[in-house]
Structures are given as C-alpha cells and as structure tokens.
Amino acid sequence: MFLSSFLLLSLIALVAASPHQQIADLAAKSKGVVRLDADTFDLITAPKRNWSVSIQLTALDPKRRCAPCREFDSSWNAVADAWNRVPKDSRDHHFFATLDFDNNGHSVFQKLGLSSAPVVFVYPPTDGPRAAASGKTSPSKYDFPNGFEPRPLAEYISKHTPVPIPYKDPINWGRYITFAASAVSFALVLKYVAPILQSRWTWAIGTIVTCLVMTSGFMFTRIRNSPYTGGNGNWIAGGFQNQFGQEVQVVAFIYGLLSLAFLMQILVIPYQTSPTRQRLQVYLWTAVIVIVYSIIVSLFRVKNRGYPFRLFL
C-alpha cells in the first residue's frame, strides 16, 4: 500500500517534470485527440519541443453554424484514431490536438490571426533527433487541396510523423450490400424485364438520351460542379466556356425536340393515309423545326455575343 502510493507520488512528480509526458498522458486519456484550451495550446506548441503536433482549429459549437467544421471533424478523428493504433514508442512523438473556438480558444485564434475555421497547423519538432535539418520551426498549414477527405489529410500529416499514419479508408459495406442486393434483385426480375432489355428500342432510347445529355455539357457541370442555376432567376451562365446545370436540361430538351421533329417527318408522316392530315403534320413539324431552331440560335447568341447570325427570333 505504502509502496504503491509512493510509486504513484513519484509518477506524479515525474509527470510534472516533463511536459512531453504530460501531453502523452493527455493524449492517452482522450483516445488520441488532445482537447486543447489556451493554456495547453501553449504547452503543446512550446518553443522547445522534441515532439511534433498537428492541431485542428475549429468551431464545433452548434451556435457557430460551421458546417465544414463538423464535416472535417469526422475525417480528423478518423485519422487521429488510425494514429492511435501505432506502437506507443512512435505514437508519443506526434500528437493530434483539437482546439475549439468556444472552449476557451478565442485568444489563440486571435494570436494566430485566424478569422475562419477549420484550420490545420502542423508544428514540426524543434529539438531532438527529428528536428528539421533546415532549422524550420514554424508551423505549416494544410490548406485542404483535396477537400475534407481523410486520405489526403493522412498522407499530408504522414510527412511529419516518425512513421506513416496507417490510415485505411473504412470498407464501405453499405455500397457492397446495395450492389449485391441490386445484382440479386436484377437476377430475380431478369425473367420479366428480359423482353424490355432485348428490345432494340429500349437501347435506342438509352443511346439517344446519353448522346443528348453528353452533347449538352453534362460532363462539364459534373467536373466543374456548376450550380443548377445562378440564383435570382438567372439560369444562363455568362460566357462561352461556362454553363449551369439547368442549361443541360434546356439544351438537351431542345435538341431532343428537334430530333423528334425530324424523326416524325421521316418515320411517321409518310405512313399517313389522309392527304389533309398529312399536310397538316408536315407544316406543323416544319414550323416546330424553324421555331425551335431559332430558339437555340438565340440562346447561342446569349452565350457567344459576337455571333453574327440570327433566325426568326
């Protein structure tokens, strides 16, 4: 009893002596991510440190309404959790920490001159064998080059840790299950949908819709993440090399309508038996072509101001 309390006492004395040990205990206690406030922030970023630390500065309080903070926090914790799994002797040379603005952290935000969150700083060690040869002690900032994904974050921080972070993307069971379920259900209904799948006109419609959508700039909106509209009722993006999501729909519909008009003239009208009805349809579809073609040309004039031609609109 006496011995054990003596041991404990000496342990406490030891802890008080070494800030490194103190932080290591904090980290062990909080399962990898140290929750910082202004004081522990100074401790962990002490000018003389033989450890490195990556700090997330964030504002998770719901009243701050910081959606990106919450989105990023889960990635942060996933990476920190992965780091928590490496052996203790290398784990204690790098720490993950989170400083919340509302957890007594405004002074730190002020000191670093930050006006936005989340921000990630990686402080390299200044002392000991892992100190940078160039004598670099200032923190480097991670500026989310690939969004809030955990994998690039882990890759970036791994450059500063003694061993790479063993981060693995969680296995997306949901996707596998959905895939398997859809495969099974497809196999089950195959008997009933087979006639539809074997019909050439199913494929024709699929092909034509693909062509229409692709030639209306769908991939552009996907790759550039264009908004659906520009806001305040403005759905045409200015500029020749730019477009909104709604333009894809409008242009694909216009092209589709024009194609349909031609198909009607080729495939349907010649089968009419009544001259008057046929004549009516000929004029009708010709008018559709002329009018819709004028519309698309005038749309194009909006996008390309220098276009010199116009039809009836």
Place this chain on the structure above:
Amino acid sequence: MRTAYPIPQNLSPETVNNTASLLRIVALILISGAAIASRLFAVINFESIIHEFDPWFNFRATKVLASEGFYEFWNWFDPTAWYPLGRVVGGTIYPGLMATSGVIYNVLHALHLPVDIRNICVLLAPGFSAFTAWSTYMFTKELKDESAGLLAAAFIGIVPGYISRSVAGSYDNEAIAIFLLMFTFFCWIKALKSGSVLFSTVAGVFYFYMVAAWGGYVFITNMIPLHALVLLLMGRFSSRLYVAYSSWYAIGTLASMQVPFVGFQPVKTSEHMAALGVFGLLQIVAFAQLVRAHVSSKQFQSLLYYAVVATGLLGAIAFALLTYKGWIAPWTGRFYSLWDTGYAKKYIPIIASVSEHQPTAWPAFFMDLQFLIFLFPAGVALCFRQLRDEHVFVIIYAVMASYFAGVMVRLMLTLTPVVCVSSAVALSALLDTYIDPQEPLEDQEESKERTKAPDASNGATTHQDSTPVSPAMPKKGKKAAATAASSSSATKTQTTSSTVTFILDALSSSSTKKSSSSKPRGIFGFDARLAVILNTIGMLLFFVYHCTWVTSTAYSSPSVVLASSNSDGSQHIIDDFREAYYWLRQNTEKDAVVMSWWDYGYQIAGFADRATLVDNNTWNNTHIATVGKAMSSSEEVAYPILRKHDVDYVLVIFGGLLGYSGDDINKFLWMVRIAQGVWPDEIQEANYFTPNGEYRVDNQASNTMKNSLMYKMSFYRYPDLFGGGQATDRVRQQSIPSPGPTLDILDEAYTTENWIVRIYQVKKDDFLGRDHKTANAFAQGKRRRKAKPPVRRKALLA
C-alpha cells in the same frame, strides 16, 4: 403512277446510272475543293506559316528528316531540348506525320518540282481533309447509300469541329489522323460485311499508319474490340467476324509494335488489353462452334459449353492477376483521367493545366457542329431501324465519342466524324422521302382508317406473333406516341389514336421488313414536299454561313501572329513573338540556354534555334517543376537554380499592356501548383493569394507574389511606361503600384514592341564575389546600411 412533279420518262436506266455516277464524282471533287479552300483562310489572312506550339516541333523534325534522311532522323538525339538532359527524338515521337511529308517532299523533288518543305507542311492538313471527306463518303455509303455518303463528305469537309485542327499551318498529328481513323473504320466495316481478308489486312495496315501518326490510335484499339464484343453478345458471331477481327488484330498489332514509341505496349498496358481479350474470346467461341459442328452428343455439348465458360473466366482472372502483379501496366494517367474525371486535377496537374483538356460546355458543341448536333440523335435512331452490324458500330461510336467529347474539348475531333455520318443518314432519309416524286394512291381514305384506329391493340398483337425481336415493342411504341402527341400542339389530340397505329406500323415494318399493311405510303402533293425541302435547304445554307464565319474568325489564327483591327477597320498585325525570337536568334550566343514556361519551348527551338529547359513534350515533370519553382520563388532562391542549369536568358510573356490574356501571369498558378507537387514545403499555392483568397497583382498582392521572379519579370519597369500616371494591367484590370519591382539577378535584355515578350539576361557571378543585391546597391550609390549587432537585439528581446 401519279407523280408530284413531272419527270422525264424516256431515259434508259444506263443513262440514269452513268449520269448519277458522273454527278457523284463531280460532287466529290467539288467537296474536296471546298474542304481545301475553307482551310486556307489562315494563309490568306496572315501568311504561309506554321501555327501554334506543337506544329513547330513537327516542322523542325520534318526539316531534319527532309535534309538528313530517314535514318538520321530515326537516330536523332536533340541535345538542345530539355537542357541539360537532351531528348531522344526518334524514340519519343509518332513519326507518321513527318514521314508522310518527307515522302511527299521526296516525290515532288523526284518530279523536279522544287517545293519548299515549309509549304508542304503548311498545306498537308488541308490536303488530307480532302481524303477525309472521301473516306467518310465511303464509310457512309456502307451505312446507307451514295447520297448519304455525299452529304457526310460535304459535312466533314466544312464542319468547324474538324477544321479547328486542320487549317493550313496547323501541322499536327491530327491533320492526317482523322483520315486514317475514318479509313481504318471503313476497311473494318467492309471486312466485317464481306469477311474479306484483303480488307481486314488493309484495315490492319492503316491501323499501323494510325499508330505511327497519333496517340489517339487507342480509340481504334478499343472501338473495334468493343464492336466485336457487342456483336458477340447480340449473338451475331459469324465466320466473317472471326476472319475480319483475327486478321486485323494480328497484322495491326504486330505492325504497330514496330513503332519504337509504342514498342511492347500492346501486350503490356491496360489500354490494349481489351483488344487482346476479345481476340482470345473470339478464338474460344470459334473453337466451340467448330467442335459443336462435329460432335453430336448432348452431354458433350454441355460439357463443351462449361469448358468454354471456364476458359473465359480463367482468362479474365489471369488478366486481373497480371495487372495486380504489375506485369500489365495500369491505365496511363491521360487515359485514366477520361474515366475518373477528378483524377488529373489531383495527381497530374500538367495534364489538367492544358486548356484543351478541359471539359466541354454546350456552346462549344454548337459552335463546332451547329445543326448537325441535333440531327445526330435522329441519325442514331435511324440506325436502330435496320441495325445491321455496321449500324451497331455507329451506335457504339456515337455513345463513346459523345462521352469523350464532353470530358475533353480536344476529343471533339473524334466525335465530329460520327456526327457527320449519322446526321447525313438522317438528312438523306428525309430528302429521300420528300424528293421521291411518287404520289401515294388516295385509296379507301378515312373510312378504312376509322375502322383501323380502335383496333390498334389487336394489330399490335398480331404483329407480335410475326416479330421475333420484341414482344415489348407495342408498349414502347405507345409511349413514344404519347410523348409525341403531348409535345405537339393541341390540334393533334384528335389524331393521336391514328398516330399510334402509324408509329406501330413504322416500327414493326423496320423489324419485319414490309409486313403487308404497313408499307410507307409517301407524301401527297407538291406543297408539302416543297415546305420540307426549302426548310432543309435553308438549314444547309445557314450551316455553310456558320462554318465560314467560325473558320475565318475563330480557327484561322496562327497564334504566333496576332491580329487586331485599327480604328478604320483595317487589320493590324501584332508580331511580337517573332520579333523576340528573331532577336534571340540574331543577338545571343549559338549555345545560349533560354528558360521559359514549357508552352514556348518548341517555338524557341523552332524560331530562335536556342536550347530550352522544358518544352511542350511534357515528359519530365520534375524538370518542369524546377522551372516552375524558379519562376515562383524569390530572386535569392531562383538564382542558384538558374545558374545550375546554365540559363543565360529568361523569357516571359506579358499581356498587361495589350490585354493579351494568354500570358504567363495567368498561367502562373499552374506553375505554382506543379512546383508545389514536387516541393510542397517550399512552394505553397495559398501564399500567392491575398488573405481573402483573391489572385491579385496590385498593391494588395501577397508578399510571396510580389517577390516571385515571375511577378518581377512581368512588371519590371512597367509603371515607368505610364509617366507619372497610374499603371494599369489591362488583362486583370488592376493597377500596378508605382515604384515597380526591382531586379538584382537579371538584366532586361529585350522587350518587344507591345511588351508581349520580355527577355532577361541572367547576370554572371559578381567579379568581386559580392552577391548581386549588394553589388546593385553599390552601383546605385547607396550606402551599405550597418547591420545592428545581433547580440544586442537578443538582449532587447529578453
């Protein structure tokens, strides 16, 4: 027989045929003429000059080929490119283009026609566009008939989507590649239709030519196997398919491996695996067919079936294993980024930085294809009507190419031929219907129709029995009819039910080739014909005007010579690039090394004949990143880099005075990004933005930006130009702070008339061993400031 308009009766069929074929020849000649003529705007507006960037390298290589012969060219090592590494040219290019012009040059000289090699290079693309028109005609003829072929040839002759890469002076691989693409496809279709080994051999040989000419040959390498695979899945395996594919693959692949740049890729990389896999699959299927023909036992046949399936599975697993083990290289970045569109931006910024690798917005499609873009789906739909093997090919081509063209502006070029072909099919079907003089009989009229309408469903079921293809078709037909009816105006509602019948008839006639009651009847009266035909002619005329306008304004600029118009409307030529390059050529040492961003590497080599660090053949990312780092870091950091690479001159493009937006400051972020990819600790993109995240060059610009070599070189002495006034950058519409940046390690050597090109000379080491900053300060008569002793500062801090 009643006709809508009088036709001559007393013509023999031979006369008609002969006249038609004469007219076809005349039309093809005229189309070729139009195709060539419309590509000559660049020569007429400017001069006979090689355009842009890559053509300059091709031109330089061709000159070597023409003057030194083929073997010298094959073994050419270029020490001036990628200084100090050099470049093995023979093994890193597609030599088809140079070889083609070399052959033309030698033939003309053998005929004692002393044509300059430059003129051959300038006019090669227009010349080959005529061949493209012809091969498109042949291809479309296989699909429908001669008249559709002529329309397709006319379309591809003048369509801007193809002109954009083949105007006179645009001496690039694409100039001959589209002809080779279309001709290889034509031979493949012909071989498939006839099962002829001759045609598939020709297809293989032209495939080889294509491989030697353009990296886009991978499109053929995957299109033909995909077509074969789809035919196989549709149950259309035949000995014709087997013969055509096997001979094409064997000859084409063996031949293509003779190109040094391709080498063993056809058996080692994923891009080529589809072709190999389908080849193997066809052998298995053919073997199974053969055995089945000779063996009758049922058990044995089922055993055979499972054996074939098992072999196929084993093969697939072997592929997967080989890829996993690294024996088969995975997809190269450029092709992989076509599928995973975010990939390039993340991992290969060099590919993402090229403007022609950007995704395509819809105005670009309309600009390049105009009314063909909406005739194209109609033509694809018509292909489904007959659905012969060659129609399947066009359908697959249409889907693949429209996806690729959407992902990358540059691949609009591969979409253009199929758009021309299928819209020609649609338009010629329309004209066939409405020009046909035969009037239908006005029999039984309304009464019969009325009895027919209510029994539409009955009619459909009877058709169902007779059509093997699809029992689900009537449903589809009704749906199509419903959409058709709803999209047209209200006046049509009364005719809806009859429309259903007609669509059903139209559809079933296509699958069962003329079932009794549903023959196309034709058009009544002259006025209906006239309306449609006049409308079509109007659209064609508009298309011609559009093409001429687009070609003359957008696609005929050489980009080494810029044009603007004076206040009186006359043309003003801005010739700064050539001015600078000739200055380099005349005033610098023969072995001087010029550093610039990689865009200008080929031009410096071609015009100025000086060594460059990096050029448009972007094979060495680290070297490019080194140049990016030198441009984007401060003078102190950049100087050792410049000295270590023996750089004598630095060349930057600056558009601020003229408002030329393609200048280096606008490309600067890509330099930073590429440098950051290699030195993430030293170069960080965020440092080049203002705290608000804006990219600025005025007095709010970040310090890193203001201290970067690129900023300093661009704006050095720029404010002096404005006297005491406010200096404005006309591209970015920002004002430049008045005491402009200073340069210590560089001397301004030359600045062109409109300041577009600025050349700086790198200072040699100071002869007193001082650093350049001190030396400069001394030269300006500034006293050296005494540095405070650091010890005292520390004391103050403590």
